[in-house]
Amino acid sequence: MPVAGVDIGGKTTKIIILEDHKILAKNLVLTGLETGKTALTAFQQVLNDAGLSPDKISKITVTGVGKKEFSLGHNEVSEVKADAKGTVYLFPSARTVIDVGAEEGRGVKCSPEGKVVDFALNEKCAAGSGSFVEAMARALELPLEEIGKLALISTQQIPMNAQCAVFAESEVVSLLHAKTPKSDIAKAVHNAIANRISSMTRKIGIEKEVILIGGMAKNLGFIDSLKKDLGLEILIPEEPEFVGALGAALIAQEET
Amino acid sequence: MDKQFWRWKEYNWKEEKLNWKEARSITAGIDVGSVSSQAVILTAGKIFAYSSQRTGSDSPQSAQKAINWALEGTGMKLEDIQFIVGTGYGRVNIPFAQKAITEIACHARGANFMYGSSVRTILDMGGQDCKAIRCDERGKVVSFLMNDKCAAGTGRGMEVFADLLTIPIEEIGDLSFTVEQEPPPVSCTCVVFAKSEALRLLRQGWPKNKVVASYCSAMAHRVVTLLERVGVEKEFAITGGIGKNRGVVGRIEKELNVKALTPTWDTQIAGALGAALFAQALLEKTKSLN
Amino acid sequence: MLANYGYKDGSGDYYITIDTDKCVTCSDRKCIQACPQKVFEIITDDYDQEVASVVSDQSKKLKYSCAPCKPNVGRKELPCVLACEPKAINHSW
Numbered sequence: 001m002p003v004a005g006v007d008i009g010g011k012t013t014k015i016i017i018l019e020d021h022k023i024l025a026k027n028l029v030l031t032g033l034e035t036g037k038t039a040l041t042a043f044q045q046v047l048n049d050a051g052l053s054p055d056k057i058s059k060i061t062v063t064g065v066g067k068k069e070f071s072l073g074h075n076e077v078s079e080v081k082a083d084a085k086g087t088v089y090l091f092p093s094a095r096t097v098i099d100v101g102a103e104e105g106r107g108v109k110c111s112p113e114g115k116v117v118d119f120a121l122n123e124k125c126a127a128g129s130g131s132f133v134e135a136m137a138r139a140l141e142l143p144l145e146e147i148g149k150l151a152l153i154s155t156q157q158i159p160m161n162a163q164c165a166v167f168a169e170s171e172v173v174s175l176l177h178a179k180t181p182k183s184d185i186a187k188a189v190h191n192a193i194a195n196r197i198s199s200m201t202r203k204i205g206i207e208k209e210v211i212l213i214g215g216m217a218k219n220l221g222f223i224d225s226l227k228k229d230l231g232l233e234i235l236i237p238e239e240p241e242f243v244g245a246l247g248a249a250l251i252a253q254e255e256t
Numbered sequence: 257m258d259k260q261f262w263r264w265k266e267y268n269w270k271e272e273k274l275n276w277k278e279a280r281s282i283t284a285g286i287d288v289g290s291v292s293s294q295a296v297i298l299t300a301g302k303i304f305a306y307s308s309q310r311t312g313s314d315s316p317q318s319a320q321k322a323i324n325w326a327l328e329g330t331g332m333k334l335e336d337i338q339f340i341v342g343t344g345y346g347r348v349n350i351p352f353a354q355k356a357i358t359e360i361a362c363h364a365r366g367a368n369f370m371y372g373s374s375v376r377t378i379l380d381m382g383g384q385d386c387k388a389i390r391c392d393e394r395g396k397v398v399s400f401l402m403n404d405k406c407a408a409g410t411g412r413g414m415e416v417f418a419d420l421l422t423i424p425i426e427e428i429g430d431l432s433f434t435v436e437q438e439p440p441p442v443s444c445t446c447v448v449f450a451k452s453e454a455l456r457l458l459r460q461g462w463p464k465n466k467v468v469a470s471y472c473s474a475m476a477h478r479v480v481t482l483l484e485r486v487g488v489e490k491e492f493a494i495t496g497g498i499g500k501n502r503g504v505v506g507r508i509e510k511e512l513n514v515k516a517l518t519p520t521w522d523t524q525i526a527g528a529l530g531a532a533l534f535a536q537a538l539l540e541k542t543k544s545l546n
Numbered sequence: 547m548l549a550n551y552g553y554k555d556g557s558g559d560y561y562i563t564i565d566t567d568k569c570v571t572c573s574d575r576k577c578i579q580a581c582p583q584k585v586f587e588i589i590t591d592d593y594d595q596e597v598a599s600v601v602s603d604q605s606k607k608l609k610y611s612c613a614p615c616k617p618n619v620g621r622k623e624l625p626c627v628l629a630c631e632p633k634a635i636n637h638s639w
Binding site for chain 2 (some may be wrong): 010033034103124125126131134163164165166167170174177
């Protein structure tokens with residue numbers, strides 16, 4: 001019978017319907033201000049896509065910072081557990097998972113079976129998560145999709161002094177006033193966040209292969225900065241933001 | 257142009273009754289903060305004039321503007337000032353200051369003057385930082401911490417909220433006390449996340465005053481935890497721009513169960529005042545050496 | 547004087563405390579070399595004492611600067627704390 005994995009993140013909600021390790025349908029929506037309601041609508045949508053009625057789903061496992069808000073879930077799993085499970089399923093050689101989402105950064109060390117061995121978090125502070133880049137994109141008046149690509153054409157290294165996202169916004173505005181090219185500012189922004197993420201990951205010890213997941217794994221500027229900071233290659237799945245939901249679905253499947 | 261809800265008023269003041277020409281010493285302190293700048297002029301150890309304004313794009317200009325505005329209408333010129341000490345974030349970039357001293361030492365000294373020698377704990381809530389200072393009866397620092405990394409608990413954090421809720425920043429304090437029952441504090445410390453949390457609360461139908469009360473209370477709790485690291489000993493004083501926000505101050509007093517001393521002077525000038533006092537001591541020292 | 551350098555943010559408290567009364571008695575200043583991240587420097591403070599302090603840029607990112615010395619597993623005594631002869635250095639986390 002099909003199972004569902006629901007990952008309610010700070011910015012987006014992801015849902016995967018799985019049957020015998022086959023993805024029947026998936027959905028990604030903005031979490032918005034009414035988390036529970038949005039997730040229910042998204043869930044209905046994904047069921048329609050899969051052509052299933054709610055009673056056909058044998059188990060629904062929920063993860064993500066908003067997991068408590070989802071009324072239809074049967075059980076909850078931690079984000080690090082879901083991350084490890086989903087990543088090792090996609091990359092059996094994965095030993096270190098770096099998940100950078102909108103509101104949290106996580107480093108997870110995992111076993112060949114996809115179990116969590118150790119983990120470290122950047123939480124409750126926007127400077128350690130994707131929100132930082134989002135705030136900077138706003139200050140630069142760039143769409144989020146552009147800021148990463150722009151960083152790649154930067155020609156000079158400039159320092160970012162502010163650590164806090166609120167203060168960094170003012171710093172970016174002053175840099176713009178001083179006619180600093182947007183690409184250089186974008187590079188500095190990504191270097192700053194990459195450095196925080198790699199420091200966090202060093203707490204657990206970095207073992208190959210390193211896999212980057214979460215929304216920030218789609219940001220080319222961040223990937224580039226992180227690779228340089230870590231000094232090694234990183235692998236990225238095709239749909240990095242769905243890995244947590246996939247992990248939750250796989251855990252649901254194991255438990256039925 | 258949109259109304260800027262975060263924008264507070266700039267001001268200057270002078271003591272009309274003091275005849276500065278007869279003073280045996282004239283010194284000044286200039287505090288170039290990251291958000292606001294102040295200048296204080298002392299004549300024979302008494303406050304003669306001061307000014308407070310928003311910091312501009314560079315420190316030398318902001319310092320010049322601050323001292324010019326404090327001097328305005330006094331008949332005194334910059335050259336009449338015998339010793340100038342700079343403090344604050346921009347202190348090393350004040351061309352006409354003879355010495356730079358950290359804002360920690362200046363705040364302690366300024367508070368010692370403003371509140372008297374019984375003050376032992378000073379909480380300074382500035383535009384982009386928050387300082388907790390313990391000092392002795394002479395205003396010398398015994399222990400301190402400064403938080404300038406994170407916007408939570410700073411004036412900048414409050415500005416973000418004033419803007420989000422479209423409430424003039426000076427009205428936030430009074431508005432926060434118009435709630436029937438004190439709401440729980442906003443749970444996120446980080447200003448970025450607290451902002452999203454506030455949006456959620458508004459969406460859930462919370463009136464603005466309740467959201468404001470909730471944020472003031474979160475801010476108060478945060479600075480209380482900072483104070484706990486240095487320890488709180490009486491007498492206790494609050495300086496800096498947020499010191500004027502009753503909504504935050506009242507809640508800090510309640511949580512600590514200590515009443516803050518009532519300021520006799522504008523709390524925002526404490527740093528510049530301390531710098532001017534250091535300038536006076538340094539002037540005496542050079543005089544005695546000659 | 548107890549000088550607390552560092553910060554508190556949403557994720558926690560990250561302070562290095564230097565007891566300047568103890569620090570001022572030290573002549574070796576081994577902390578400067580001991581720290582792999584070059585977190586410390588010697589300054590003349592506002593009361594004209596020569597003491598160690600935390601480099602101002604570092605004080606805003608101690609959580610990250612000190613992370614390599616604080617692994618989750620197999621954490622040893624911190625090199626700065628170990629090197630400081632007057633026992634003037636303390637970490638809050």
